[in-house]
Amino acid sequence: MALLPSFVFPSSSSSSSSSSSVPSRTRRLAKLCIVLVVLMCAKSSLVFFISHLAYGQVNPLMLVQTSSDYRQMLYVTRNNYSHFVRDLIWRSVIRDWGGEGDYEQANTNRRPVRLEQWMIDKEPEYFKRLERAGMQFEIVRAPNNELFSWNKLLHSVCGNFFEDDATCKALDFRFGDAFNTTKTIRSEKRRKRIVWLSRGTNQRRAISNEKFVYNALKSAIPNMEYLIINSSILKKNPMVKQAEMFTDVDVLVSLHGAGLTNMLYMPEDSLVVEIMPKGYAKDTYMNFAKRLKLRYKRLTADADGDKGAKAGKVSLSTRTKYAFNSKEDKERKFKRDVIIKLHDYDIDSLRDMLSLEASKRK
Ligand SMILES: *[C@@H]1O[C@H](CO)[C@@H](O)[C@H](O)[C@H]1NC(C)=O
Ligand SMILES: *[C@@H]1O[C@H](CO)[C@@H](O)[C@H](O)[C@H]1NC(C)=O
Ligand SMILES: *[C@@H]1O[C@H](CO)[C@@H](O)[C@H](O)[C@H]1NC(C)=O
Numbered sequence: 001m002a003l004l005p006s007f008v009f010p011s012s013s014s015s016s017s018s019s020s021s022v023p024s025r026t027r028r029l030a031k032l033c034i035v036l037v038v039l040m041c042a043k044s045s046l047v048f049f050i051s052h053l054a055y056g057q058v059n060p061l062m063l064v065q066t067s068s069d070y071r072q073m074l075y076v077t078r079n080n081y082s083h084f085v086r087d088l089i090w091r092s093v094i095r096d097w098g099g100e101g102d103y104e105q106a107n108t109n110r111r112p113v114r115l116e117q118w119m120i121d122k123e124p125e126y127f128k129r130l131e132r133a134g135m136q137f138e139i140v141r142a143p144n145n146e147l148f149s150w151n152k153l154l155h156s157v158c159g160n161f162f163e164d165d166a167t168c169k170a171l172d173f174r175f176g177d178a179f180n181t182t183k184t185i186r187s188e189k190r191r192k193r194i195v196w197l198s199r200g201t202n203q204r205r206a207i208s209n210e211k212f213v214y215n216a217l218k219s220a221i222p223n224m225e226y227l228i229i230n231s232s233i234l235k236k237n238p239m240v241k242q243a244e245m246f247t248d249v250d251v252l253v254s255l256h257g258a259g260l261t262n263m264l265y266m267p268e269d270s271l272v273v274e275i276m277p278k279g280y281a282k283d284t285y286m287n288f289a290k291r292l293k294l295r296y297k298r299l300t301a302d303a304d305g306d307k308g309a310k311a312g313k314v315s316l317s318t319r320t321k322y323a324f325n326s327k328e329d330k331e332r333k334f335k336r337d338v339i340i341k342l343h344d345y346d347i348d349s350l351r352d353m354l355s356l357e358a359s360k361r362k
Contacts (some may be wrong), residue, residue, distance in 0.1 A: 098169030308341025
């Protein structure tokens, strides 16, 4: 009993007097809050320290040396492919290689792209391929708060989720050139290739009649080559293999989602078709496509208040995040996190977009 803090099991003397019960309860609550905050800080520090041990970056001073912005970058990018590739690597390249304004006016005064060792170690072969295609790297010693402060990367290069097109500089380098092996390149006279990026039965956002839509398009436009790629196929493969899958794609069709990051490897002037639930219009991938010199078309499909739509299932953390914000929660439901059903007229629109591509010459 004596080992436990007194506010957990208050002594009977302090709680017996009713006159002092209100202030002492407040004090106990305040103490509990302080203990909780201390425990939370201790936990995140421990997680951070252990994960650094795992990366061989043992430095006991790191906890005081790194900014919370840097730790945020590690937290967001380390285990998420699209954040890693799109938000960390791409932005680092733009930071060190980017020109101002148009793609055509890209800066030729390149300096080696600065990365930390753990980034390369994630998949050395991926960076070797980029090196062979002409990109140079310079390892900076971790932790380098300035370069990889998450806030700085997000707000001085392309903005959060590529929303700030004005700060998104140009790049005269095609990532696909690093991964276009003879195996992935097909003959000139080939049919156009459509990749349908499937979210399958993803509970959060998906197309409920996806198979039907896919088959309808396939039979309406038979003179194209069709390929389905989904997250389990992608996850099974290393980054190099994932990249290779997209180097020879003419049209990429996908419901809005992180998988669209793979457009990074597509050839110049190829087409990205993004299906967006009505009421949700995030320009991340539109701006990304623009920066990659790809063409972009958007199909806005019913969802908001539509009979075919169902609210998607989201994680507990998402629900917690929106628990006290009913307006944003409403925005989220049926707009961002939604299972949509494409109507006949949506399928007609898709067919028109794609048949136009099929008839185009290479
Ligand atoms: C990565 O992050 C994005 C955006 O925050 C999210 O949509 C996606 O599901 C995440 N991917 C994984 C594999 O966790
Ligand atoms: C890959 O792309 C680069 C640049 O366009 C080109 O020089 C190279 O020949 C291509 N490789 C193959 C195998 O087609
Ligand atoms: C992905 O596609 C493969 C091959 O078609 C299939 O076996 C698998 O179930 C799919 N995974 C998901 C999550 O849809």
